[in-house]
Amino acid sequence: MSKPFTNKALTAHDQLTVAEIGDLFGFPVSAVLAAIERNRSAIRKSFYSIPDMAKRWGVSRGTVYNVLREAEFKLLNLGSGARKSKWRVPAAVVEHIEKSRSQILSESKEQHAA
Secondary structure (H helix, E strand, O other): OOOOOOOOOOOOOOOOOOOHHHHHHHOOOOHHHHHHHHHHHHOOOOOOEEHHHHHHOOHHHHHHHHHHHHOOOOOOOOOOOOOOOOOOEEEHHHHHHHHHHHHHHHHHHHHHOO
16 A cells, blocks of 8 residues: 655655555556566666676577677676686677677668578
8 A cells, every 4th residue: 555645845865665656657566567677687787797698688698708709809807717707798898799780670681682
């Protein structure tokens, strides 16, 4: 059960429950929760892990490694030793790769036909 709103003006530091947000915009709580979950992955990070990128792009980790090798950008390795790699990819690199590999579907069809 939501608390009724007061006449006091809201500030940037006030907090609302998910139920209150739903009531405010006329959405069921389940829809607000689903929107929050969908958008959590869209929050901009400074660095991405290989599994983060695989999930973001909907591909395997192996594909991510192949794309990164092809792009030849410097990455951050937080692991120690030869077998303990913990790669972190700067957000700027992720954005550059996405922009450079993005194309219009008709362009993609033309390239495959040639």
